[in-house]
Amino acid sequence: MRGEFNGLQALILNDCRYAFYVYFFAYRLQLALVAAAREVVEVHQFFKDLSDIVNIASTSSKRHDELQKAQVAEISHLVSINELATRTGMNQIGTLQRPGETRWSSHLNSVTSLLKMYNATSAVLKNLKNTASNYSQRGDAHNAYNRxxxxxxxxxxxxxxxxxxxxxxLCQALQRRSQDILNAMSLVLKTKDLIQKLKDDGWNELLKNMISFCETSELDFPDMNAGL
Known part of the structure; x- marks a missing residue:
């Protein structure tokens, strides 16, 4: 509206000088969070690698089909060894999501989609680094696979x-039409508390989940007790 209706903010303030102009709560939160996270070099590189992996593994309809076939094969294998439940609506075939700077929840969706499709994505990249049509594509797939x-x-x-x-x-709550500034401030404080709790008490559970993931996906992981 700011670009479509010039001076609208001033007109509103003329009638109500205590009105607040707030530019897209959730949109600003997404930008602020991602920008702050990327101040850490490793996290900046992670998001760059994430985009590259998603693009390389699903950039064409052929690779998308290969990704889905890999998911089907993995799900069938897990079901056959009773490692996966088979209730209706479970184990649906998904797609990798690209992170976008201006789309709410896109970075979370990209991360969770890759976690869900990790082994299928690995299989596609492993195949591409050996069979892609030219050296450039093979090299890109090789680097993406290693990362x-x-x-x-x-x-x-x-x-x-x-x-x-x-x-x-918090992003989802801030998009509700009935949202008010006081409740929004309360939600921000609660979110800060949850992040602090994750920092203070969440390490052991996080490490446990990562090690379990590495074991399931046959990945090497360092000995966290080394040197103690």
């Missing part, structure tokens, strides 16, 4: 899932 399989990437993937999951609840 995807690194513990550093897995570590940040899980950390960002937890942090973005906490802030996503």
């Amino acid at each position: 995807l399989r690194s513990f550093e990437f897995i570590f940040i993937l899980h950390v960002m899932k937890e942090v973005l999951g906490i802030t996503d609840n």
Whole structure:
């Protein structure tokens, strides 16, 4: 509206000088969170790698089909060894989501979609680095595969899932039409408390989940007790 109706903010303030102009609560929260996170070099590199992995693994309809076939094969295998429940609506085939700077929840959706489709994505990239049509595509797939399989990437993937999951609840709440500024301030404080709790008490559970993920996906992980 700011660009479509010039001077609208001034007209409203003329009638009500105590009116607040707030530009997209959730949109600003997304930008602020991502910008702050990317001040950490490793996190900035993670999001760059995440975008590359998603683009390389699903950039064409052929690769998208390969990704879905890999998911079907993985789900069938897990069901056959009783590692996966088979209730109606479960184990649906998904797609990788691209993170976008201006789309609410897009970074969380990208992280969670990759976690869900991690082994299928690994299989597609492993195949591409050996069979892609030219050296450039093979090299890109090779680099993406190595980053995807690194513990550093897995570590940040899980950390960002937890942090973005906490802030996503705030994002969703701020998009409600009935939202008011006092309730929004309360939600921000609660979100800060949850992030602090994750920092203070969430390490053991986070580490446990990462190690379990690495074992399931046959990934190497460092000995956290080394040197103690």
